[in-house]
Amino acid sequence: MVPGLGLVARSRGALRLTAVDARAEAAGLHPGLSLADARARCPEVQLLEADPVADSRALGRLAEACRRYTPALAVDAPDGIVLDMTGGAHLFGGEVALMADLRARVVRAGFTPRLAMADTPGLAWALARVRAEDFAAPVGAGAELLAPLGFAALRLAPDQLALLHRLGLRRIGQLSSLPRAALVRRLGRSLLDRLDEALGQRASPLVTALEVPPWRAERRLMDPIWLEDHVLSVIADLAGDLGTRLEAAGLGARRLVLELYRVDGAVRRLQVATSRPVRDRARIAALFRERLAGLNEGLEADFGFDQLRLTGLLLQPLVPRAMQLTGETDGEADFAALADRLAARLGPDAVRRFTDHPERRLPEEGATLEPYVHTRAPPAPADTAHFAGAPLRPLRLLQPPQPIEVLAELPDGPPERFRWRRVARRVVCAEGPERIEPEWWRSPAVAEAGPRDYYRLEDEKGCRYWVFRQGLYTDATPPRWYVQGLFS
Template identity: 40%
Template sequence: MSRILCAWSPIWAIAAWRRRNPTAAPPEAVPFALLATARGVRKLAAVNEAGLKLGLRPDQKATDARALVPDLATADAEPEADAAALTALVDWCVRFSPAVAPDAPDGLFLDISGASHLWGGERGMVADFRARLAANGLPFRCAVADTPGAAWALAHYAVDGTIAPPGGQRELIAPLPPAALRLEPEAAAQIERLGLKRLGQVMDLPRGPFARRFGQPALDRLDQALGRTKEALTFRRPPTPWFARLAFFEPISAPEDMARVAHDVTAKLCARLEAEGQGGRRFELCFHRLDGKALPVGVGLSLPGRDPARIAKLFVPKLDVIDPGFGIEVVTVEAHEVEPVGGRQVTLDARQQPSAEDGLAPLVDRLANRLGEDRVWRAVPAESHVPELAAARARPLAPAPDARPWDPETPRPVRLFRRPEPLEGVIALTPDDPPNQFRWRGRTHRVRRAEGPERVGEEWWRRDIGEVSVTHVRDYYRVEDQDGARFWVFRAGLYAPGQAAQWWLHGLFG
């Protein structure tokens, strides 16, 4: 069951105005209002607490307000700035819920289903929410219920901080006035003129006569508040600016049609990227079915790109998992990790030296999207003299890091084992000499040539130097056996009388 938190500030516009004009804000004790022009008439757009206590109210004519409160301080309202401030507040509220919807001009809804336990319950969540808003000078009234309509009614007309138990909003909104249904002022006033002062009385009326007398919108609001019908909230999701959409007059379902529209919508987005000199690393294509279900597929590029044919070609193998159902009515595509991409000039010797976009990049992209991005990578130098820590994974075509390159005077094997393998039957003339003979995987190798030693010590700031626990010092040798095979072996630890040396194979050359 969903739970909705509604927050409403009767003086939101005043609070937002004060934050924009801290030096011009009048004291709390002075009645203050913001003025707006509607149909050529100056009216009060918002009133502070002092003005409300004196009988002022929003939507009141400015002349009537000044006649009632001669010392009323006023300033011009800024609706656009208030809307921007409310949007910023909605974005801030994602710390409490990922689904936040503005309720212009002075409220917002939060879907807190499955999130309130992080604050020890709904009451603790509301208390923290209110405290943080109050610390920023934003007084809000809050309420929690199963439906947005009930939460709105309780926040506006019930005791501040009311939390309706699951399924218990009917009893709590029954004593509230008809205006709590978010009706038009004329409809609410007409209901009250008929003697219906409480929503409980409205709920007891027959549905047919009620809808004929006050209209279907009034009945819909009542059903939404009671949870009889669903109410769709428009949750704010910061949209990516790199977005394209295609809608179809008739739904499509054939695989060839889906492949064609994938290219068309990608071409539409890539045209924008090219016009602004941008390229994307990740693209997400989404098919929207008639039943409202969205079916996304994504691809990635090794280099920022905007070639629609190349990107659409990566999408095609993934379309097999898309079930069109009764048809696809809309297709969208988004670009992520967008960054500037410079123009590329084709030279006369392009056939001999193709660019990365024409040569290796398409192959890397096909492999990465088929096998997975984490399975296609290249090794780059890392700042460490310990062999197993001297390499790191990087994107195949990413620029080289700032780390120093590998030392050509101390070559490393092409194949480095994940964990060194122990050697048996090692024979060495002296403790510091390379081995003359060793046995590995059941086969004896006689050493014809050897080079070394290269001493490698443990990095003292790292007590764990890999998956294999060996002594702190290693003496490495490059050796070649009677068949020409080359090995990288090391002796672990320093020589100690009476203790046999431990030899390991760490890699293979060639």
């Protein structure tokens, strides 16, 4: 016989079982048993440490897969998912067919579900945990269904359950003959609240996991598709649908997400970002073609996808532009399209543009490279000061600056010789110092570092370096020298 599986976690001062599978249960184990007892009763059962974080992540993935049924769903930790199917069950062939379909999918994903459908989330919670088989409660039958059940079906705290037990109350139905005021006095407000919620006499709104973005196009397919060409053609159709609606609203999408629902319940999300709003069917399809081409692991279609959904996440106004009759192309638009394609394939961080931050003083912070698709085009520089002689700033920046050993004239002369990357270099020409004071108001660490004195050096081969000295020779600790840039 195959040994079962149990999970163990520390509770009440000892390692105890928190969950067992059917085979372990048959062998006589049950949750709450201490590890020593479990080992004694059934030594061959495999026991693993419980991982609640992974559990909740798996529950979240399962909830995502349930999004195919309804957008309004809530994760009921640690072990439940609540779907609000109000007015939606007929789309899936009625309540019974819906539950059968859901059960089949969850089982295929490797779980054993207990399903119940009822008027209120509270009643469905109770029925799912009490009844072994799937059950769709008739409308308005809540009171009869709850009456024979134990109080464990009401989501009560353990001390409330113990008190009810001591009072001799076993079934929910017994409460109906007791005065409500006395119950509230003895057991607190929450007992009757839970009961009223289950019966629909008190509102119990769901905290839904995600709101629905309205810019969405979707296809449910009769048969799953798995070939990349087919997926791309469906994407083009979706892009056409979405594009038509965006055009009517005068909008374009800067960020698009495609969700691929696989038959076995896995959901693949692919996102693309663009540097300017798009709604053209061919351009959106081309972006996703690049995105698919850039996947290291391929499409992972396995048994195929039976539902695809395209959503525009970030929308911006997009004004249509007249075509140039001379055949002249818009250079900027072509270039943006190229950058978007490259970013879709190589990742949004791979394509960057040069960005200046005039408010920052340190060279490495004053000019950075930012992702092309997430930043706006900077204004063209008014008239940057070009120097006919040696450039003031290096072509390449070493980040972080690399320490060098220096022989320099005291107190503030440029280096005479220095050693960088294990090669000694003799300085022939030098200019400086140029003092750059860091932004001491930003943090004490920055203020501590002190100003930097920059020098431009040329060695005997003509190579040029941008080096700086941090600190002064008059300080208690000797200053340190770094090379931060290389000129051409």
